[in-house]
Each structure stands twice: as C-alpha cells, then as structure tokens.
Amino acid sequence: MNAIGPVEPGEGTQGHPLATPEPAGPATRPLARLYTAHRRAAHALLAAALLAAGGGYLYATRPPAARPVRAELPFPAQTVDVSYLGEVTVPPGTRPRTFAFEVLLGVESGPAVTVTGMTQPYDGLSLTSAPRAPFRTKSGAARKIVVTMHVTECGKVPRDAGLPFIDVTLRNARAMQVQSFILGPRYAHDLSHALQVACSNDIR
Structure with a gap:
C-alpha cells in the first residue's frame, strides 16, 4: 500500500547547511510569501537607486542649455x-x-x-x-x-x-x-x- 507523508531528507543531507526542505504544510506558506515579497521590494529599491544615480550623472555631465533669447523685449x-x-x-x-x-x-x-x-x-x-x-x-x-x-x-x-x-x-x-x-x-x-x-x- 502506498502512503503519502512528510518528505524525509535524503541520505547524507540530514543537517547539511544547504539542505532546504520544502515547507511541510500550510502554516509555513505565509512565511514563504513574506520572504518573496521582501526580495522583490529589495530588488525594486536597488533598481531605483541605480536609475537615480545614472540620471544624476547624465544631468551633471550634460552640456549647458543655451541662454534663452529675451523675445519679450522690443528691438x-x-x-x-x-x-x-x-x-x-x-x-x-x-x-x-x-x-x-x-x-x-x-x-x-x-x-x-x-x-x-x-x-x-x-x-x-x-x-x-x-x-x-x-x-x-x-x-x-x-x-x-x-x-x-x-x-x-x-x-x-x-x-x-x-x-x-x-x-x-x-x-x-x-x-x-x-x-x-x-x-x-x-x-x-x-x-x-x-x-x-x-x-x-x-x-x-
């Protein structure tokens, strides 16, 4: 008879620091979702920081704008x-x-x-x-x-x-x-x- 139960760690993986067993049940799913959301937020902040830094560099190195003609003054x-x-x-x-x-x-x-x-x-x-x-x-x-x-x-x-x-x-x-x-x-x-x-x- 087949039985469905918790997955046991394979031989030689018990207690290994790289062993990351799947969550065993519904109680662990909120933690997984929180971890995923945290990673996405961190990546978004990093991307925004890089974009801001790049934009600041472009602004600082762009050529000075031409002085506008004072067209409101008469000849x-x-x-x-x-x-x-x-x-x-x-x-x-x-x-x-x-x-x-x-x-x-x-x-x-x-x-x-x-x-x-x-x-x-x-x-x-x-x-x-x-x-x-x-x-x-x-x-x-x-x-x-x-x-x-x-x-x-x-x-x-x-x-x-x-x-x-x-x-x-x-x-x-x-x-x-x-x-x-x-x-x-x-x-x-x-x-x-x-x-x-x-x-x-x-x-x-």
Whole structure:
C-alpha cells in the first residue's frame, strides 16, 4: 500500500547547511510569501537607486542649455524716434565748409538704448556728433544731438538732397541694429542749402 507523508531528507543531507526542505504544510506558506515579497521590494529599491544615480550623472555631465533669447523685449529700432530740430551755428574758428544741425533722439519704451555710431550716405561728407558715440538714453527720455558735417569733396555731394537720411547704430538689451532715419523735407531743404553755400559752383 502506498502512503503519502512528510518528505524525509535524503541520505547524507540530514543537517547539511544547504539542505532546504520544502515547507511541510500550510502554516509555513505565509512565511514563504513574506520572504518573496521582501526580495522583490529589495530588488525594486536597488533598481531605483541605480536609475537615480545614472540620471544624476547624465544631468551633471550634460552640456549647458543655451541662454534663452529675451523675445519679450522690443528691438531698439522699434522704440527710438529721431526728429529734426533745425540748423545751429558752428563755433568760431571752425574750418570752412562745415555746418551743423540739431536732432532729437527719444526712447519711447523698453530698455535703455545706446547709440554706438552715426553716419550719412554721401561720400563727400564727414559727420561727427555731440555727444560723441557711444551714448545712452533711458526709456521715456529724449536727448538733443548736434550733428556736424564737413564737406571733404564737393564733387561727391549732391546739388539737391532729395530724401537725405542718417544711419544710426542702436543697441539695447535684446539686439544691435542699424536704422536709417529720414528727417523730412525741412532737413532736406536745409542740407541742400548748406551744401550750396559750402561748395558754391563746385557742386555737380
């Protein structure tokens, strides 16, 4: 007759440290389940620790992010206005063929704007400004600028300046731009007259 009973240890395994007999009955099953759950939790914690360490390394060694463009700021040419005020008298002793005008530069909004240079389009003329560039104007403020021109070669200046302009290099916290300002018919008339007086019959 066959009988079912507890499994006995095999010969030579009794009391051996590697001998791990199966649980004998239902009383030992909760302990087995607790042991299995503990092993799974330990493996999960180890995996999370390794992932965190790897992620920290990648974060620490990644290249620095590019500095975001301050797109919320306006370009300087969008905030600056230049208007013509009129002729001014040049100081005594100024070299011949020199004349001067006054303009008003205002910054309507946004950050402060720095003028880094001023030029004009005619080869036969040189230009200087007072104050000399670079100079800075705050938002909501305006500044008078004296623009002095000297005729260097009469053959290269126009007889009538139709739509003369001044190129102004502007810089603010967002960008640097070169903006052409057409100063209107009064400036065109005064510039043409000054060139005629300076060069007389030498103007082409």
